[in-house]
Amino acid sequence: MPTPQSRRERPAKPALTREGIIDAAVLLMEQDGLQRVTMRRLAQALDTGPASLYVYVANTAELHAAILDRLLGRVDLNPDPGADWRERLDTVLASYEQVLFAHPTLAQAALTARAAGENYLALLESLLSLLAEGGVPDRQAAWGVDLMLQLSTSSAAEHSAQREDSNAERDWIQLRHALVTASPETLPHVRAQADNLIAGAPAERRRWRVDTLLGGILATEPPAR
Template identity: 35%
Template sequence: MPPTPQQRRAARHHQAVADAGASPGRGRRAKPITVDAVVDAALDIVAREGYEALTMRRVAAALETGPASLYAHVVNKGDLDELLIGRLCAEIDLPEPDPAAWREQITGVCTRMRDQYLRYPGISRAALAAAPTNQDTLRLAEGMLAILLAGGIAPQAAAWGIDSLTLYVNAYALEISLLSGSGNEWVVSREELLGRFSSLPDAFPQTRRYAAELTAGTDHERFDFTVELMLDGLARR
């Protein structure tokens, strides 16, 4: 059976460490490339230009090396995505599960996850595509599961609840990044949207009548509403 991408990454990383410890020769970098350095460079690109700008070639240029040098540490773009999401998850503090405060705790974790993704426009697209195998990502899921179980949520409902919550956080952060992206001429203001709804023909009576409600919501009010709605459903089960 051929080695998995994770096994290849580990083997290449070990080889890179051995090479870094060898006697320096002509042209050797003063500062060796590491997995952390690759992740740092990638996150810097995403923070400044958005996830769409992230390529292995861009990361290599930021590290003043060639793309081939990165593959000693990162197997491919998918592997890099997993490392990026793992880094962001590792920075999220998890509370000790409290049965009396489980709703506030899980809401806090979702909010911190949302804010992490919003710091790096579009990066939640990587989270949507990544399998939860990275230990830092699994740590977050483990913490969320512990909170829901402590709150009396049945194991199956808690497991699917985590999936639903994380999918919503990822999609919400991605939508925000798409709406705020530069050059998106299709985004209209709330005032313009309200005007369009209010002037619809008689075939849309409810949309016309409730145009204000349909277009309402500032900051993260819709996010808070949806998370609360999902927790209400879990509590009822």
């Protein structure tokens, strides 16, 4: 029978830090999904008590926002400098969507999470600098970035959820059938536009969305202060 080990003989646990807590939270999220990242579960992973974590993170919402910000560090903010500013803007947004798409539960949470860390600020700086290069006025650029990120986040959340849904292919077939068999008497426009409603690869739709948003942002001033 092995001799019981005294607590004094055990290796000392690494000191808790905010960075170490977020590192562990990201690992837990990538293993089990964001919904499993709670203060209690994280404390177990770190071999400590939940109360110890609250010294560094105020609550679960702040923890999830910190996880989001950490992963935003993976967004490509250095697109090809030889490309047009619109192309580079599309590249940054595509990379942002891909980071969220790779983590379905995070994509859903990003719809409401309030990230405010250095990586989120770096993303804002990149987008604002590209819009400034394109001659977009400051206030229109500031409001426009918010709209772009909202739509990109929604798109990533939708497509990542569909990827995880075992019924997604069946639902897509049912939708297409409903569109192409819609009554030409009561739903003439739906029937006529059935193919157009579901046409286009995701990348094509994203680029069209970016171009459409830019057109509106350039043409529309925010309300007067």
